[in-house]
Amino acid sequence: MSNERPTSQQRPAGGGPGGPRKKRPFQRRKVCRFCAEKNLAIDYKEPRTLRYFISERGKIVPRRISGNCSAHQREITEAIKRARNIALLPIASNHVLP
Numbered sequence: 001m002s003n004e005r006p007t008s009q010q011r012p013a014g015g016g017p018g019g020p021r022k023k024r025p026f027q028r029r030k031v032c033r034f035c036a037e038k039n040l041a042i043d044y045k046e047p048r049t050l051r052y053f054i055s056e057r058g059k060i061v062p063r064r065i066s067g068n069c070s071a072h073q074r075e076i077t078e079a080i081k082r083a084r085n086i087a088l089l090p091i092a093s094n095h096v097l098p
Helices: 047-053 070-085
Strands: none
Touching: 047 070
């Protein structure tokens, strides 16, 4: 018996050892909410708005997850940092003192 792997001609089409491959559902590209709604403004004095862009651990959510355009993501990042600096937002949401 040989220990060679089967070539592409010997493998069954459309599947592997776990069965047939499943197609990933197409995920629609997110739209920047600030570009879509022109009346929304990014303000460091509104922590309720900024909390949507902070994870549970207090990190700023990246653009690919939040769906913001690059210009608005930079504004959001700056606003979050300003709000943290004047203590409107926590630096780490689950911060526990020893």
